[in-house]
Amino acid sequence: MSLKNVNVVNASRPKRVAIVIANPAVSTTTGWPVGFWWSELTHPYFELTERGYQVELFSPQGGACQPDAMSDPRDPSGYSASDLLTMGFLHTARLAALVDNTRPVAAAEVSDFDALLVAGGQAPMFTFEAETALHQKFAAFYEAGKVVCALCHGVAVLRYARLSNGELLAKGKTVTGFANVEEDFADEAVWSMGLLPRGTSIMPWRIEDEMRALGANYVHAGMWRGFAVRDGNLITGQQNFSGRETAEALMEALGA
Numbered sequence: 001m002s003l004k005n006v007n008v009v010n011a012s013r014p015k016r017v018a019i020v021i022a023n024p025a026v027s028t029t030t031g032w033p034v035g036f037w038w039s040e041l042t043h044p045y046f047e048l049t050e051r052g053y054q055v056e057l058f059s060p061q062g063g064a065c066q067p068d069a070m071s072d073p074r075d076p077s078g079y080s081a082s083d084l085l086t087m088g089f090l091h092t093a094r095l096a097a098l099v100d101n102t103r104p105v106a107a108a109e110v111s112d113f114d115a116l117l118v119a120g121g122q123a124p125m126f127t128f129e130a131e132t133a134l135h136q137k138f139a140a141f142y143e144a145g146k147v148v149c150a151l152c153h154g155v156a157v158l159r160y161a162r163l164s165n166g167e168l169l170a171k172g173k174t175v176t177g178f179a180n181v182e183e184d185f186a187d188e189a190v191w192s193m194g195l196l197p198r199g200t201s202i203m204p205w206r207i208e209d210e211m212r213a214l215g216a217n218y219v220h221a222g223m224w225r226g227f228a229v230r231d232g233n234l235i236t237g238q239q240n241f242s243g244r245e246t247a248e249a250l251m252e253a254l255g256a
Contacts, residue, residue, distance in 0.1 A: 015114045015254055016054045019044065020105055020134065020154075022123035023059050024066040029204050030196060034122035038071040038080065040151050041099075041119050042089040043243025044250075051251060056113075060131040062104030068121050071240070106133040115250055116141040120152030120178070120240070125203050128156045135160045139169055142233060147253045151237035151246050152178050155207050158236075159214065171215040175236040176229050177207035179220040182239055 021036035041057075048055050059065050070079040073087045080086065089095045108116065116138060118124075128134065138161045142148045150157050155177030158170035183206050191198045211218040220238050221227035227238040228245035230253060237246035 014052055014054045015256060016056070016112060017048055017115045017117060017250070018056055018058050018105075018108045018113045020058045020060070020108075020116065020118045021065050021099065021102065022119070022121050022127060022154075023061045023063070025123045025127045027122060027202075028126055029200065030202060032122075033066065033069075034126060035066040035068050036071075036099075036119055036123060037121035037152065037240050038067045038073075038086040038089075039083050039240050040121065040154065040237075040243055042083075042086045044117055044119070044151070044247040045089070045095075046085050047244055047247035048251070051256075053251075056108075057098050057102045058105045058108050059102040060105050060127065060134045062102055062107075064100045065102055067099075068123075071121065104133070105131075105137050108137060110137075110140050110144045110146060113141070113146065114254055115147035115149065117149040117246070117250065118151065118154040118157050120150075120154035120156075122153065122202070124153045124156040125205065129160060132160075135162065139163055142169055145233060147233050147235065147250055149235040149237070149246055149250055150177070151242060152239045153203075153207065155211070155236055158216070159210050168214050169234070170211060172217070173234055174217040174219060174229055174231045175211050175234070176218065176220050176227060176238045176242075177211060177236055178239050179223065180206055180208045181220075181223045183208075185223060 024035045027034045069075050070077050073080045073083045138157050161169040190196045208218050226241045226245045228242055228249045230249045235249045
């Protein structure tokens with residue numbers, strides 16, 4: 001289904017999406033400060049709001065959130081310099097301020113939203129294990145028939161989210177997320193730059209390996225390809241270049 005054939009959301013009853021970004025943390029493998037990834041917030045935000053959706057930001061703990069440095073297009077590394085959507089978001093004071101005062105995810109009422117989207121970044125791999133309110137909210141949205149999405153390392157939530165019967169939500173589902181080939185590429189890059197000793201991984205575990213281990217059907221579209229997959233009302237996006245595809249799949253699932 002092409003979004004060219006989908007009408008803009010009815011302005012008299014706009015659809016509402018809760019986007020969850022990670023709280024700041026420190027990596028236990030590298031010692032670096034870690035957070036959310038800008039494009040995994042800004043790209044879905046743009047796609048959704050352009051079509052009339054209302055979007056509200058949450059984080060597991062609430063409060064101010066910090067991005068991974070290399071996701072900022074102004075970062076000296078230049079890694080995200082071509083991300084003009086994020087640059088526009090950062091230079092719009094009203095939008096940039098949203099990450100400074102997120103609400104705790106426990107406050108996201110299932111009845112108030114049509115979908116929940118969990119963005120990634122490095123922090124989810126170190127913090128989501130302890131975020132039981134996020135696990136419970138993700139499962140509650142899913143079991144209520146709402147659309148639930150996880151993007152890139154935000155797919156870490158599926159390692160922990162369980163249904164009311166105790167089963168892992170992701171078991172038996174077709175999912176994607178940051179691929180092993182992408183983890184290999186990232187590790188090699190930091191080794192080559194001398195930022196980490198060779199053999200030291202950036203991440204403490206890997207999305208692809210864990211999804212397979214818990215009984216999910218993990219798929220990907222190749223390294224750094226924009227890709228999202230839907231299994232019922234569960235949508236997952238592969239990595240930071242998959243924000244648009246994830247938002248499009250969400251809107252298609254909602255029929256608008």
